[in-house]
Amino acid sequence: MTKLSREQAAERLQKLRPLINEYRYQYAVHDTSTMSEAAADSLKHELTELESQYPDLITPDSPSQRVAGAPLDKFQSVPHSQRMLSLNDAFDEAETGAWKERITKLVPEGTKLEYFMDIKMDGLACALIYEDGMLVRAVTRGDGFVGEDVTMNVRTIESVPLRLRVEKGFEHLTKGRTEVRGEIVMYKADFEKLNEERTEKGLPLFANPRNTAAGTIRQLDPKLVSERKLHFHAYDLLREDTDDVPTNEFAYQALRSLGFLANRDATVTDSVEGVIKFASTWETKRQELSFNTDGLVVKVNDRRVFRDLGVVGKAPRGAVAYKYPAEQSTTKVKDIFVSIGRTGAATPVAMLEPVVVAGSTVQMATLHNEGEIKRKDIRVGDTVIVHKAGDIIPEIVEALKTLRDGSEKEFIMPTHCPDCNTELKKLKADEAVWRCPNESCPSRVWKRVQHYASKGALDIEGLGEKNVIALIDSGLVKDTPDIYILKKEDLLTLDRFAEISATKLVNAIQDKKTPPLDRFLFGLGIRHVGTQTARDLAQAFHTLEALSEATIDELSEVEGVGEVVAESIVEWFSEPENKGILEKFKTFDVWPLEAAHASGPLVGKKFVVTGTLESMGRDQAGDKIKALGGTFQSSVGKDTDYLVVGANVGASKLKKAEKFGTKQINEQELLDILRG
Numbered sequence: 001m002t003k004l005s006r007e008q009a010a011e012r013l014q015k016l017r018p019l020i021n022e023y024r025y026q027y028a029v030h031d032t033s034t035m036s037e038a039a040a041d042s043l044k045h046e047l048t049e050l051e052s053q054y055p056d057l058i059t060p061d062s063p064s065q066r067v068a069g070a071p072l073d074k075f076q077s078v079p080h081s082q083r084m085l086s087l088n089d090a091f092d093e094a095e096t097g098a099w100k101e102r103i104t105k106l107v108p109e110g111t112k113l114e115y116f117m118d119i120k121m122d123g124l125a126c127a128l129i130y131e132d133g134m135l136v137r138a139v140t141r142g143d144g145f146v147g148e149d150v151t152m153n154v155r156t157i158e159s160v161p162l163r164l165r166v167e168k169g170f171e172h173l174t175k176g177r178t179e180v181r182g183e184i185v186m187y188k189a190d191f192e193k194l195n196e197e198r199t200e201k202g203l204p205l206f207a208n209p210r211n212t213a214a215g216t217i218r219q220l221d222p223k224l225v226s227e228r229k230l231h232f233h234a235y236d237l238l239r240e241d242t243d244d245v246p247t248n249e250f251a252y253q254a255l256r257s258l259g260f261l262a263n264r265d266a267t268v269t270d271s272v273e274g275v276i277k278f279a280s281t282w283e284t285k286r287q288e289l290s291f292n293t294d295g296l297v298v299k300v301n302d303r304r305v306f307r308d309l310g311v312v313g314k315a316p317r318g319a320v321a322y323k324y325p326a327e328q329s330t331t332k333v334k335d336i337f338v339s340i341g342r343t344g345a346a347t348p349v350a351m352l353e354p355v356v357v358a359g360s361t362v363q364m365a366t367l368h369n370e371g372e373i374k375r376k377d378i379r380v381g382d383t384v385i386v387h388k389a390g391d392i393i394p395e396i397v398e399a400l401k402t403l404r405d406g407s408e409k410e411f412i413m414p415t416h417c418p419d420c421n422t423e424l425k426k427l428k429a430d431e432a433v434w435r436c437p438n439e440s441c442p443s444r445v446w447k448r449v450q451h452y453a454s455k456g457a458l459d460i461e462g463l464g465e466k467n468v469i470a471l472i473d474s475g476l477v478k479d480t481p482d483i484y485i486l487k488k489e490d491l492l493t494l495d496r497f498a499e500i501s502a503t504k505l506v507n508a509i510q511d512k513k514t515p516p517l518d519r520f521l522f523g524l525g526i527r528h529v530g531t532q533t534a535r536d537l538a539q540a541f542h543t544l545e546a547l548s549e550a551t552i553d554e555l556s557e558v559e560g561v562g563e564v565v566a567e568s569i570v571e572w573f574s575e576p577e578n579k580g581i582l583e584k585f586k587t588f589d590v591w592p593l594e595a596a597h598a599s600g601p602l603v604g605k606k607f608v609v610t611g612t613l614e615s616m617g618r619d620q621a622g623d624k625i626k627a628l629g630g631t632f633q634s635s636v637g638k639d640t641d642y643l644v645v646g647a648n649v650g651a652s653k654l655k656k657a658e659k660f661g662t663k664q665i666n667e668q669e670l671l672d673i674l675r676g
């Protein structure tokens with residue numbers, strides 16, 4: 001590019017900054033894209049080039065100023081303009097009712113109380129201070145009175161605006177001093193990914209997303225912070241003139257206009273019943289949230305009433321944290337054994353004295369790998385804290401070492417597979433996971449068969465864990481293809497089956513001899529090939545034969561397939577045992593259908609299904625779409641043609657469809673399309 005004069009550069013920068021900023025805002029706050037990441041990177045590159053030529057043109061709100069600066073020696077203490085408070089807890093309807101009674105007595109007679117409810121995010125509180133719309137400081141909660149200046153680190157968080165957006169009706173909030181408070185969170189998926197990467201690198205694992213987010217913000221080197229994905233969700237807006245923000249409901253609207261993420265599920269109710277209803281909805285739905293939560297925050301909606309109610313101790317009278325039942329408990333480790341997974345991974349598992357955590361009995365907890373046990377120093381006989389969140393496999397948080405009496409035994413990782421006695425190996429020397437390399441290991445076989453029959457794969461009804469184990473123990477099934485030669489008479493020799501159940505299972509298996517290629521591929525259980533990758537591969541290669549001959553380079557050309565995945569596929573098809581399995585399938589007349597019929601009426605049409613359909617399951621709908629040549633996607637993208645909207649839909653898919661102008665159709669319209 002030709003060198004620009006100072007004046008030209010200033011003009012260009014003035015145009016580049018809002019464009020890059022809009023990209024960031026749409027991406028970080030609305031989860032949509034105004035351009036590709038590569039294009040945005042290229043604009044950012046141009047911006048930093050210009051700024052390095054003319055450093056005096058750098059402004060504090062320039063997108064370049066998000067980039068991590070030099071490490072600090074220590075954080076400066078900063079007093080809060082208003083104390084950052086905590087909340088008292090309420091655990092059930094009675095306690096919430098009692099809170100309402102208490103405050104009703106304190107407010108002027110006739111006041112109609114409304115409650116603003118939001119999900120309580122499990123992160124760390126942070127206050128952002130804006131002067132005339134520019135971010136000047138970010139301060140941690142600290143002791144509530146004085147926090148630490150973490151501005152350098154917080155600037156790297158993409159969902160924090162460096163300059164407030166100016167929108168009609170809210171302009172006054174961008175003048176003078178505006179303080180925005182909220183929670184810095186690490187999303188569950190990012191946390192898991194981070195720990196996976198650390199496992200691969202043999203580094204110690206992080207305990208949970210909150211500690212990781214808090215630890216990250218307290219890093220003195222902003223570069224480290226910028227590498228970890230953190231998000232800021234706003235929940236409070238403070239102005240000198242309190243009339244600027246009359247209600248909490250208004251605060252959330254204003255926060256969104258100013259360019260912040262404020263939870264869209266937050267809402268108002270006028271009764272305790274309303275609070276309880278909201279709480280129970282989210283108690284189950286919370287698994288779908290991107291962050292962890294342990295309850296709700298309920299605040300009096302009218303901010304004047306809220307203020308007048310005052311503070312007792314550290315907590316405002318006008319708000320309460322509605323907490324779900326504890327997700328942690330303590331128990332004893334009875335034993336530690338090693339479980340061999342489908343791909344051979346040897347995972348140490350703790351057998352626990354049964355204990356109720358978050359409403360269900362827990363008897364086992366994963367210990368991930370040998371390094372994890374060493375790091376946490378968990379021994380047989382230890383009293384431990386167990387944690388369980390939703391459907392997640394229970395985990396041991398820590399061993400309570402002061403309770404030891406000397407009888408505890410350290411765990412020694414076995415050198416051989418507990419099921420087939422084959423020597424355990426590491427795929428790579430620096431890997432944290434030991435594996436059983438024997439493809440015929442009984443544990444691996446039953447998990448393989450079970451995976452093949454599972455819902456996302458072949459979906460064979462009646463072939464669950466217990467039946468699979470019985471079939472393998474009896475010797476009737478030695479590997480997956482053997483299920484296809486099972487006869488009713490064979491099954492009747494087992495206690496588990498009677499005439500009807502045996503006939504049903506044989507029929508269910510025989511029905512699945514020509515599965516769609518993507519399901520079959522997923523069912524094979526190749527490492528790193530999940531449902532979406534299987535779909536992408538089926539679409540790209542059409543037949544299993546073509547895929548089995550593909551090279552790493554050819555595989556890597558498929559979108560979403562990286563080198564690790566490509567290597568794993570090539571390796572799978574080159575293993576003699578796997579070749580044998582495929583041969584066996586063929587001999588038994590089992591072979592996947594060719595994918596994506598180029599002649600189907602839906603060729604080139606891309607569908608996403610959201611919510612529940614009445615006449616069929618989502619996977620079934622996908623199969624029908626694919627059978628007619630269409631593409632079935634798991635999330636709405638720019639190229640999606642139809643979003644099929646069922647019952648109980650999530651807001652995010654609809655939002656994306658609106659953004660991209662995707663046509664939305666209902667179940668009946670889908671059925672019409674499928675009928676042609």
Ligand code: IVH
Pocket residue numbers: 085086087118119120121122123124125126141182183235236297316319321
């Ligand atoms: S409103 C008076 N809303 O919970 C403080 N707080 O125990 C009320 N928190 O330190 C603030 N999610 O950091 C509010 N949606 C939410 C929240 C939330 C998490 C944290 C906040 C505060 C703590 C109070």
